[in-house]
Amino acid sequence: MRVKTFRVSEINDYINKLLNMDIILNNLQVEGEISNFKLHYSGHMYFSLKDERSRIRCVMFKNNVQSLKFLPENGMKVIIKGYISVYERDGQYQLYIQKMEPAGIGALYKAYEQLKEKLEKEGLFKKENKKSLPFFPRKIGIVTSPTGAAIRDIISVIGRRNSNIEIVIYPALVQGVDAGKQIVNGIHYFNEKNKVDVIITARGGGSIEELWTFNEERVVRTIASSRIPIISAVGHETDFTIADFVADVRAATPSAAGELVVPSKIDLKYTLNSLQQRLIKAIENELKLNRKRIEGLKNDQIFMQPYNLLNQYKQQLDWLSSNLIKRIEQNFYTTKEKFQAVQKQFYATNPFSILNRGFAIIRDEKGIFLRTIDTLIEEENIQVILKDGILNCSVNAIKKGGLDIVYKKEKEF
Numbered sequence: 001m002r003v004k005t006f007r008v009s010e011i012n013d014y015i016n017k018l019l020n021m022d023i024i025l026n027n028l029q030v031e032g033e034i035s036n037f038k039l040h041y042s043g044h045m046y047f048s049l050k051d052e053r054s055r056i057r058c059v060m061f062k063n064n065v066q067s068l069k070f071l072p073e074n075g076m077k078v079i080i081k082g083y084i085s086v087y088e089r090d091g092q093y094q095l096y097i098q099k100m101e102p103a104g105i106g107a108l109y110k111a112y113e114q115l116k117e118k119l120e121k122e123g124l125f126k127k128e129n130k131k132s133l134p135f136f137p138r139k140i141g142i143v144t145s146p147t148g149a150a151i152r153d154i155i156s157v158i159g160r161r162n163s164n165i166e167i168v169i170y171p172a173l174v175q176g177v178d179a180g181k182q183i184v185n186g187i188h189y190f191n192e193k194n195k196v197d198v199i200i201t202a203r204g205g206g207s208i209e210e211l212w213t214f215n216e217e218r219v220v221r222t223i224a225s226s227r228i229p230i231i232s233a234v235g236h237e238t239d240f241t242i243a244d245f246v247a248d249v250r251a252a253t254p255s256a257a258g259e260l261v262v263p264s265k266i267d268l269k270y271t272l273n274s275l276q277q278r279l280i281k282a283i284e285n286e287l288k289l290n291r292k293r294i295e296g297l298k299n300d301q302i303f304m305q306p307y308n309l310l311n312q313y314k315q316q317l318d319w320l321s322s323n324l325i326k327r328i329e330q331n332f333y334t335t336k337e338k339f340q341a342v343q344k345q346f347y348a349t350n351p352f353s354i355l356n357r358g359f360a361i362i363r364d365e366k367g368i369f370l371r372t373i374d375t376l377i378e379e380e381n382i383q384v385i386l387k388d389g390i391l392n393c394s395v396n397a398i399k400k401g402g403l404d405i406v407y408k409k410e411k412e413f
Contacts, residue, residue: 009088016086019093025084030095031103032056037074045072049080049095058082060097069216070102070111077103108208112215116242119217124224124246131229131248133261136268137197139166140261141228143186146171150202150233150254157258165262168194174203179213184222191227198261199226201243202233202254214241223247233257355387373398 006014019025032049039045043062048055058080072078082097102111123129140158144151146169158165170186173179183201190196201223203211213219214234223230224246232247233254244250251257263271347353355361362370365381376382376395384391 008091012086012088012091015093016088019084019086022084027081028083028095029079029081030056031077031079034072034076034078035074037072045097047072047074049078056095057092058095058097060100064098068100069115070107071114072100073110076110077107079103108212112208112242115215115217115220116245119220119224119242119246124220129224133229133231133249134197136263137165137261139168139196141168141170141186141190141194141196141199142202143170143172143183143190143199144202144254145174148174148204150174150204153253153255154200154202154233154258157255158262161259161262161264162268168196173213175206175210175213180216180219183213183219187222187226187230196228199228199230200233200251200254200257200261201230201247202257203235204254205236205239211235211239211241214243219243220246231257231261355385361385373400 030049032051032055035048035050035055037045037047043065045058045060045065047058049058050056078100079102080095080097081099082095084093085096086093102108119125142151142154144154151169155167158167168190170189172182172186174183187199187201190199201214203214205211211234214232220242223232223243229248231249231251232241232243233251233256234241234243235253237252249260251260352361361384363383363385364370364375368375370376370382376398378395378398380395382393382395384393
């Protein structure tokens with residue numbers, strides 16, 4: 001029997017197909033320790049997963065890396081989910097990772113510290129970013145399990161302190177795979193659809209694994225970005241989650257959250273009495289101050305000798321009136337003199353004023369004033385304007401010459 005000859009790539013492709021058809025190898029969950037860890041600039045992760053006897057090469061692509069809740073490192077024990085496939089270029093099978101979680105309490109604490117340090121550097125824990133709780137909330141939203149002990153404790157405390165407060169519960173899982181998503185949805189619900197005065201995120205005590213939902217980055221960032229103040233009431237007094245650090249107020253227990261969020265009737269009565277006393281004292285101080293002001297005004301000159309002050313104002317008014325009249329008269333005479341000067345100048349330059357001195361003004365048939373005989377012709381009609389009337393004349397003859405002809409004629413006469 002003749003044996004078929006295969007190319008290398010064909011062998012690798014065949015092996016890859018066999019692996020892809022294997023049900024177990026296509027849905028693996030493996031626990032091991034990370035070694036030779038490398039985060040590539042592309043965002044992909046490359047490392048080996050080992051135990052005391054063996055190791056396997058692993059790859060985690062960027063789209064899956066972005067969903068990680070911690071930063072892997074050498075020596076960390078993890079549990080991964082993924083599948084086996086062949087990297088055909090090198091002919092090596094690899095574990096392609098889709099999900100990865102810390103394994104054991106030590107790894108969880110490591111992931112906890114990593115996220116806590118990261119968010120602290122971003123400033124999410126700063127006091128200046130915290131929102132104040134309303135003094136007297138009328139409507140409170142609670143994101144928690146509707147069947148847990150935490151919700152019963154909160155409702156009991158709030159009802160005892162003030163039974164007139166409206167409570168709205170958003171039911172959510174507080175541990176497990178879907179818990180983080182439901183808590184995030186609950187916070188969004190109260191911020192966008194059913195506005196409340198304050199939000200409480202709560203659950204009872206438990207181990208670090210059971211409380212881990214409140215260490216998830218998406219939950220923590222949603223709490224930090226809420227426009228409504230949030231009280232974190234997770235676990236017992238000794239339990240601390242990252243949600244406690246970013247929340248506006250941390251309550252040691254769910255019961256303590258009920259006490260923090262609502263003032264008791266006794267506290268309200270004490271506060272009102274205190275405010276009443278402060279108001280009364282402020283009014284009394286204002287009255288004392290005003291009495292002193294009135295006593296001081298009694299000794300003022302306007303009250304002691306009102307007519308003297310009135311006479312001073314009268315004298316001042318008389319002086320102002322006299323001064324005003326003088327200025328008006330001065331302005332009148334000055335303006336009158338200027339007007340008369342302008343009037344004289346006007347009469348002096350008025351062409352009709354020469355008629356009074358024996359002169360005449362001549363204009364042609366078109367009404368144009370004549371300054372020379374060059375524009376005239378014989379037998380043309382003209383008007384001679386004298387001081388007491390107008391002569392309509394006709395030109396019989398035109399003789400050129402200046403004033404010397406006039407003087408000569410006068411001598412002949």
